[in-house]
Amino acid sequence: MKRRDSLKAISISSLGLAVGPAEAAVPEPAPKPPIKIPGGRLKEEAERDARLNAEKFFTPHELQTVTVLSDIIIPADTRSGSASQAGVPAFIEFMMKDQPRSQTPMRGGLRWIDNVCTKRYGKPFAQCTKAQQIELVDQIAFPSKVAPDMTQGAAFFSQLRNLVMTGFYTSKMGIEDLGYMGNVPNQWNGVPDDVLKQYGLSYEPSKAEEARK
Amino acid sequence: MDQFNITKAPTVYDAVIVGSGAGGGMAAYILTKAGAKVLMLEAGGYYDPADPKYITQLKWPYESPRRGASTPLRSGGDFDAAWGGWDIEGEPYSSKAGTEFHWFRSRMLGGRTNHWGRISLRFGPDDFRRKSLTGVGDDWPIGYEDLKPFYDKTDRLIGVFGTNLPDFPNEPDGYFLPPPKPRLHELMLQKAGKSIGVPVVPSRLSILTQPINKERGQCFYCHQCNRGCQAYADFSSSSVLVIPAVKTGNLTLQNHAMVREVLTDQRTGLATGVSYVDTVTLQEVSVRAKTVILGASTCESARLLLNSKSPRFPNGLANSSGVIGKYLNDSTGAGRSAFIPALMDRKRYNEDGVGGMHVFTPWWLDNKKLDFPRGYHIEYGGGMGMPGYGFGGGVENLNGQIPGRDGKMKPGGGYGASLKDDMRRFYGAYVGMSGRGEPVPLESNYCEIDPNGVDKYGIPTLRFHYKWSDYEVKQAKHMQDTFEEIIHAMGGIPLGRKPGPEQNYGLAAPGRIIHEVGTVRMGNDPSKSALNKFQQAHDVKNLFVVDAAPFVSQGDKNVTWTILASSMRTSEYLIDQVKQKNI
Numbered sequence A: 001m002k003r004r005d006s007l008k009a010i011s012i013s014s015l016g017l018a019v020g021p022a023e024a025a026v027p028e029p030a031p032k033p034p035i036k037i038p039g040g041r042l043k044e045e046a047e048r049d050a051r052l053n054a055e056k057f058f059t060p061h062e063l064q065t066v067t068v069l070s071d072i073i074i075p076a077d078t079r080s081g082s083a084s085q086a087g088v089p090a091f092i093e094f095m096m097k098d099q100p101r102s103q104t105p106m107r108g109g110l111r112w113i114d115n116v117c118t119k120r121y122g123k124p125f126a127q128c129t130k131a132q133q134i135e136l137v138d139q140i141a142f143p144s145k146v147a148p149d150m151t152q153g154a155a156f157f158s159q160l161r162n163l164v165m166t167g168f169y170t171s172k173m174g175i176e177d178l179g180y181m182g183n184v185p186n187q188w189n190g191v192p193d194d195v196l197k198q199y200g201l202s203y204e205p206s207k208a209e210e211a212r213k
Numbered sequence B: 001m002d003q004f005n006i007t008k009a010p011t012v013y014d015a016v017i018v019g020s021g022a023g024g025g026m027a028a029y030i031l032t033k034a035g036a037k038v039l040m041l042e043a044g045g046y047y048d049p050a051d052p053k054y055i056t057q058l059k060w061p062y063e064s065p066r067r068g069a070s071t072p073l074r075s076g077g078d079f080d081a082a083w084g085g086w087d088i089e090g091e092p093y094s095s096k097a098g099t100e101f102h103w104f105r106s107r108m109l110g111g112r113t114n115h116w117g118r119i120s121l122r123f124g125p126d127d128f129r130r131k132s133l134t135g136v137g138d139d140w141p142i143g144y145e146d147l148k149p150f151y152d153k154t155d156r157l158i159g160v161f162g163t164n165l166p167d168f169p170n171e172p173d174g175y176f177l178p179p180p181k182p183r184l185h186e187l188m189l190q191k192a193g194k195s196i197g198v199p200v201v202p203s204r205l206s207i208l209t210q211p212i213n214k215e216r217g218q219c220f221y222c223h224q225c226n227r228g229c230q231a232y233a234d235f236s237s238s239s240v241l242v243i244p245a246v247k248t249g250n251l252t253l254q255n256h257a258m259v260r261e262v263l264t265d266q267r268t269g270l271a272t273g274v275s276y277v278d279t280v281t282l283q284e285v286s287v288r289a290k291t292v293i294l295g296a297s298t299c300e301s302a303r304l305l306l307n308s309k310s311p312r313f314p315n316g317l318a319n320s321s322g323v324i325g326k327y328l329n330d331s332t333g334a335g336r337s338a339f340i341p342a343l344m345d346r347k348r349y350n351e352d353g354v355g356g357m358h359v360f361t362p363w364w365l366d367n368k369k370l371d372f373p374r375g376y377h378i379e380y381g382g383g384m385g386m387p388g389y390g391f392g393g394g395v396e397n398l399n400g401q402i403p404g405r406d407g408k409m410k411p412g413g414g415y416g417a418s419l420k421d422d423m424r425r426f427y428g429a430y431v432g433m434s435g436r437g438e439p440v441p442l443e444s445n446y447c448e449i450d451p452n453g454v455d456k457y458g459i460p461t462l463r464f465h466y467k468w469s470d471y472e473v474k475q476a477k478h479m480q481d482t483f484e485e486i487i488h489a490m491g492g493i494p495l496g497r498k499p500g501p502e503q504n505y506g507l508a509a510p511g512r513i514i515h516e517v518g519t520v521r522m523g524n525d526p527s528k529s530a531l532n533k534f535q536q537a538h539d540v541k542n543l544f545v546v547d548a549a550p551f552v553s554q555g556d557k558n559v560t561w562t563i564l565a566s567s568m569r570t571s572e573y574l575i576d577q578v579k580q581k582n583i
């Protein structure tokens, strides 16, 4: 029995309460299951994240295409792994739900690519050969060189590249690749001596400090 | 909401303070230390930067599913210590057609001081007498000498690093902790500045580079003051003022209390207390106090007074002059960033430093020789920072301008191994600069009660009317020219197109710089000002305003250090007046 029906049933039979149709039409929201609030999050934030995580945006085919493209943008090399090894497709999936304004350009862009590939190669992008995929990417990856009939593809590729870059370089793997060494308690004592020397710079005492001596 | 109760709390407090930011926090600290029984009402929730429940400091970007991007609940992103931001659900505001104002609000203990930039600049002697010096604007009813003792005490109570700047008479001396040494790009900025006559000197930030007492720790250089410091090594009103005030046993702190209006005795015309909505239970509560102190922030304090209408005060409380809401003014702002080829392929080391710039440029020119009447200072950014949301974005606009390792140019954008290589070469090779300037306050820039708007508590909301004048636009043009000069002197490549007249030279929309002041002016003439020179209402002697609403103008400095010093001054004046039985 739906909640609305159960309210009616209660009002008529057992309790004899007068539940007007208007009240009955607005059922009380189902009680929310208690949610774990991680440190540094407000309750509203934890609820929002839980809701977004429960949603799904990409179809399996879309996710596959995003994964192939992400790894073309950031492939593995001797220093670090690829975008998908750093969890980038899952990050992009989350961002689509977190910032819904990105959804149409993303979904439409993926569709645009598949459409071009089907016309040209008889298959959607993810099923094309590596050589065909690169042939297409070369035509949309350089906005200043793009042909007039491929500009939508270039706009889409730039959007995707931005997401892949952020996703990769904010992952543990990407941060290590860049060599960022902070986010730990330390004592700042200035630029290391060898670096100062390399740039021909030094910590001269300021005029004010000299005057005080 | 089923029942609509007005609960009268029985206690009569010595003072009720509305808001727990810089102004409210300082008043609570001074009054409770002096033994007064004080009630503090704060619309937002409790916050303590040292409580793991709230800590975001030292988290990595991948600990956020959005890698620290902003959300409707935190404009500054997942790790930022400001709950709220440009829009707060259920608390709207509006602007009159053809004008614009952006209003940043934090709803939490400590207000916007939990994530603010910690740039702590005293006003100088000239900042209080701009009308006398230039013929435009207005003078303050007080001078630097009136505030100096309170700036001094604020320096020592809260702690600020910096250096005295004898070459800059309008940047007064203070009690400074040692400033951190410049980072690499900051040394390059200093050198470039020297070559073109733009001074680049140690900045002034309220961060403890040395311990000052047992309650607070020392900075450990994580570059994250905007997340709040669990060591209490930077200034937040929550950790440095309100929590110590609670510890005196004299402060009753009530969070989730959204004040609706100031209550008055229609016979005596004195304030008797305030009424508020409990934002959790939605109950209406009235509380009584001998003195009412508003520190709800510039625009909120004006809103509260305008909403406190009664037969005796038909224009709103303390508003017989009709000036409340008028002369709203925010700092000007414009910025530019650059790529510095000399910084490519840098050696890696931990360059985090404090949570802000180690050097800055105070106003260094003479407006008499320029076509705009007020100055600005320049704030700098850059370095090998922790990647966050947005990192690597727009690379297609950059890597086409930089020759590759083989010396050849390639088209911007791309993918694959060469893109990855670009990111390694470019990391830490950027600088950014932002001008922050003084506007000329205008009567025609104001906030008022929106005749059609209410928030979710039924409290009438604000409507803004704000337009920059030519003075500010010309100042922004000067900023842009200076930025380019500095960038070129560094051998840098300016990024993006230089904003021209059609974009007001990149002048940020009013409100965007978040230094709004002026809506409840102080002055000696009760027909032109709402408050006297002690920030006490001309019309209601037991009503005070301790945020930036009383300020006549804002200098080419960020305002918070002046909020703290003047709130301290007003609080000591109040104690004195009570002793003399004047209140």
Ligand SMILES: Cc1cc2nc3c(=O)[nH]c(=O)nc-3n(C[C@H](O)[C@H](O)[C@H](O)COP(=O)(O)OP(=O)(O)OC[C@H]3O[C@@H](n4cnc5c(N)ncnc54)[C@H](O)[C@@H]3O)c2cc1C
Pocket (backbone or CB within 6 Å): B018, B019, B020, B021, B022, B023, B024, B041, B042, B043, B044, B104, B105, B106, B107, B108, B109, B110, B111, B112, B113, B115, B116, B117, B118, B119, B120, B121, B257, B258, B259, B260, B295, B296, B297, B298, B300, B304, B514, B515, B547, B548, B558, B559, B560, B561, B563
């Ligand atoms: C990103 C950012 C960077 C900044 N950087 C700097 C800087 O480097 N230097 C500088 O000088 N300034 C800076 N500022 C500005 C600085 O934060 C403000 O000047 C300062 O916090 C203002 O203090 P306040 O006490 O007036 O108000 P706030 O700090 O805004 O606090 C007001 C409090 O009152 C509460 N309140 C409002 N209305 C009500 C009501 N009706 N009932 C109950 N409570 C209410 C609010 O919830 C809030 O907690 C920055 C601001 C931002 C947002």
Ligand code: SF4
Pocket (backbone or CB within 6 Å): B057, B207, B208, B218, B219, B220, B221, B222, B223, B224, B225, B226, B228, B229, B230, B231, B233, B234, B353, B354, B355
């Ligand atoms: S930079 Fe220093 S003061 Fe700021 S949050 Fe980090 S440790 Fe605290």
